[in-house]
Structure formats: structure tokens, C-alpha cells
Amino acid sequence: MKGRVLKSTGSFYKVWFPDGEIVDCKTRGSLRLKDSKSTNPVAVGDWVEVEFKDGLIHSINNVYDRSNYIIRKSVNLSKRTHVLAANIDLALIMVTMSSPRTPYGFIDRMLVTAEAYDIPAILIFNKADIWTESDVLLANEMEDVYHSAGYEVFPMVATDPFRALGVLEHLREKVSVILGQSGSGKSTLINSFNPSLHLRVGDISMVHQQGKHTTTFAEMHEVVKGTFIVDTPGLREFGLTGMNKGELGHYFPEIRSRMNQCRFNNCMHMNEPGCAIEEAMESGKIAPTRYRSYLAMMDGETPTDDY
Numbered sequence: 001m002k003g004r005v006l007k008s009t010g011s012f013y014k015v016w017f018p019d020g021e022i023v024d025c026k027t028r029g030s031l032r033l034k035d036s037k038s039t040n041p042v043a044v045g046d047w048v049e050v051e052f053k054d055g056l057i058h059s060i061n062n063v064y065d066r067s068n069y070i071i072r073k074s075v076n077l078s079k080r081t082h083v084l085a086a087n088i089d090l091a092l093i094m095v096t097m098s099s100p101r102t103p104y105g106f107i108d109r110m111l112v113t114a115e116a117y118d119i120p121a122i123l124i125f126n127k128a129d130i131w132t133e134s135d136v137l138l139a140n141e142m143e144d145v146y147h148s149a150g151y152e153v154f155p156m157v158a159t160d161p162f163r164a165l166g167v168l169e170h171l172r173e174k175v176s177v178i179l180g181q182s183g184s185g186k187s188t189l190i191n192s193f194n195p196s197l198h199l200r201v202g203d204i205s206m207v208h209q210q211g212k213h214t215t216t217f218a219e220m221h222e223v224v225k226g227t228f229i230v231d232t233p234g235l236r237e238f239g240l241t242g243m244n245k246g247e248l249g250h251y252f253p254e255i256r257s258r259m260n261q262c263r264f265n266n267c268m269h270m271n272e273p274g275c276a277i278e279e280a281m282e283s284g285k286i287a288p289t290r291y292r293s294y295l296a297m298m299d300g301e302t303p304t305d306d307y
């Protein structure tokens with residue numbers, strides 16, 4: 001029977017079936033060898049074929065082809081990658097102005113990752129209930145930046161189920177993944193979508209204004225019938241593994257839509273004459289923070305600074 005992986009705990013997998021049943025399964029040994037580059041040949045969001053065995057542990061015999069997937073570098077095995085989630089329709093990028101502050105560069109890395117895997121993204125500006133005056137100014141500035149890049153922005157109070165409903169409308173019948181720093185309120189928002197899930201939420205360290213890495217594994221939840229969301233751990237390192245620099249401009253929508261106006265068709269938008277991207281930046285059509293993130297990524301740096 002065909003089911004979908006909700007969670008992986010090393011050797012066991014929680015698999016969901018269209019009738020709503022959830023069962024524990026194991027993989028057959030041969031599956032593990034099929035994809036040796038990845039630490040997890042079966043990932044959250046995968047469609048799998050399960051063989052039911054009376055009185056024994058059910059087994060996953062096959063993994064169906066993925067429409068897309070998000071990977072990150074494995075923490076302990078340097079050359080191998082870890083598939084965070086597969087077959088995703090939408091990415092929710094959780095952003096906070098403070099407690100903790102999400103740097104522009106971090107937002108841009110998450111957005112580039114979503115673009116690179118062909119996953120549409122929306123931004124959620126969370127904790128609006130505790131915004132100070134300067135947080136409101138920053139939120140307005142960020143909203144302008146991301147609107148002009150072509151993204152939708154939703155101010156949010158994740159602790160308020162009524163506010164959460166406004167975003168839930170955009171997730172219906174989809175599988176979404178929620179990305180963001182530890183402590184930004186990802187699990188809190190999912191709880192507001194469906195309070196009976198009781199996901200663990202953490203508090204914020206008073207000293208460092210950072211989250212405490214409360215969610216430790218990616219897990220998919222059915223928040224309402226037919227609507228799924230993958231909660232993920234707050235990632236410090238967000239993998240852009242194997243990215244081809246010549247392609248990077250394609251992953252910035254505001255660069256992508258203008259690059260055919262550059263004088264040279266192999267323009268890298270780094271000081272070449274007649275570059276439409278630099279022109280658009282100078283005339284205020286492309287946000288300087290976005291352009292700086294692009295340059296940092298081209299230089300192989302990790303753009304996490306506040307600009």
C-alpha cells in the first residue's frame with residue numbers, strides 16, 4: 001500500500017495512509033544502499049510502498065520518485081547530505097524582528113534554497129504582538145524589500161489561533177515546510193493551526209535572545225484533513241550544497257526577471273558594463289540587502305550579517 005512518511009527515527013518510520021491510519025514501518029536493508037550520497041534514503045514527505053506483515057513489522061519496499069526535496073549538509077558526515085523533506089508544495093519562511101532577530105542574509109539563504117528546489121515561498125513576520133517601535137520600522141522596511149523581490153508577506157502572532165487562520169487558508173490541500181531560526185515560533189504556529197497536536201515549544205534564552213533548539217527532527221503533521229506541514233529544527237547552517245554560481249541569479253526572482261536586459265548574456269552582475277541588475281539596484285528597484293546577499297553567495301560567503 002502506498003503511504004507517506006511523516007517521521008523518521010533512524011530505523012523506524014511513521015507512515016501515513018490516505019484512510020488516516022498511521023503505522024510504524026522499517027526499511028528493507030537493500031533500500032539503504034540505493035542512495036549512498038544521502039544519510040537518509042527515506043525522508044519525511046516521501047511516498048513509499050509498504051508491505052504489511054501479520055504480526056511482524058511492516059516494511060517499506062520502495063520509495064517513489066520525488067517531485068523535489070530540500071537537503072542540508074549532514075552535520076557529522078561531511079560529504080553526505082541529509083534530505084530534510086521531500087515532495088513539498090510551499091515553503092513558509094518564519095522571520096522575527098527580535099527574540100531572535102532574523103538577519104537579511106539568513107532570510108535570503110532560505111529563499112534561495114526554496115527557489116533552487118523549485119518550491120514557492122511566502123514570508124511570515126512573527127511576534128507582531130511584541131514589536132517595539134523600531135521593530136515596526138524594520139518590519140516595514142523588510143516588507144518593502146520582499147514585496148519588491150516578488151514575495152508575499154504575512155505579519156503574524158503565532159500564539160493566536162485566530163491570526164493563524166489567515167495563513168492556513170494559503171496552505172489548504174498542500175504540503176508545506178516551515179523554515180526559520182530556532183525560537184522564531186515555527187512549532188507555535190503549527191499548534192495554532194491545530195491545538196490538538198501539542199507540539200513542544202521552547203522558550204527564548206534571556207541572555208542570548210535565541211531559541212533553544214526545541215524541535216530536533218523534521219516531522220510532518222496533518223493540520224486539517226488533506227493539509228500537511230513539515231515542522232523542522234531551527235537550522236544555523238542552511239545548506240546550499242552543490243549550487244552552481246552561474247545559476248544563482250535565477251534564484252533571485254528580481255534578478256531573474258531582469259537578467260536578459262544585461263549587455264552581456266553571460267553577465268554575472270558583478271561590475272560588468274551595462275548590467276541591468278546594478279542599474280536596477282542604483283535606481284532603487286532592487287533592494288541593496290538582496291544584492292549584497294547575492295554578491296556574498298557568489299563569493300562563497302555565508303551572508304548572515306545585518307546589513
Ligand SMILES: Nc1nc2c(ncn2[C@@H]2O[C@H](COP(=O)(O)OP(=O)(O)OP(=O)(O)O)[C@@H](O)[C@H]2O)c(=O)[nH]1
Nearest residue numbers: 158182183184185186187188201202213214215234
Ligand atoms: N510573543 C510572542 N511569542 C511567540 C510568538 N510565537 C512564538 N512565540 C514564543 O517563542 C518561543 C519559541 O517558540 P517555538 O515555537 O518553540 O519556536 P521554534 O521556531 O519551533 O523553535 P525550534 O523548535 O527551536 O526551532 C516560545 O516561547 C513561544 O511561545 C508570537 O507570535 N508572539
Ligand SMILES: [Mg+2]
Nearest residue numbers: 186187214215
Ligand atoms: Mg520547534
Ligand SMILES: [Zn+2]
Nearest residue numbers: 262267269275
Ligand atoms: Zn548583469
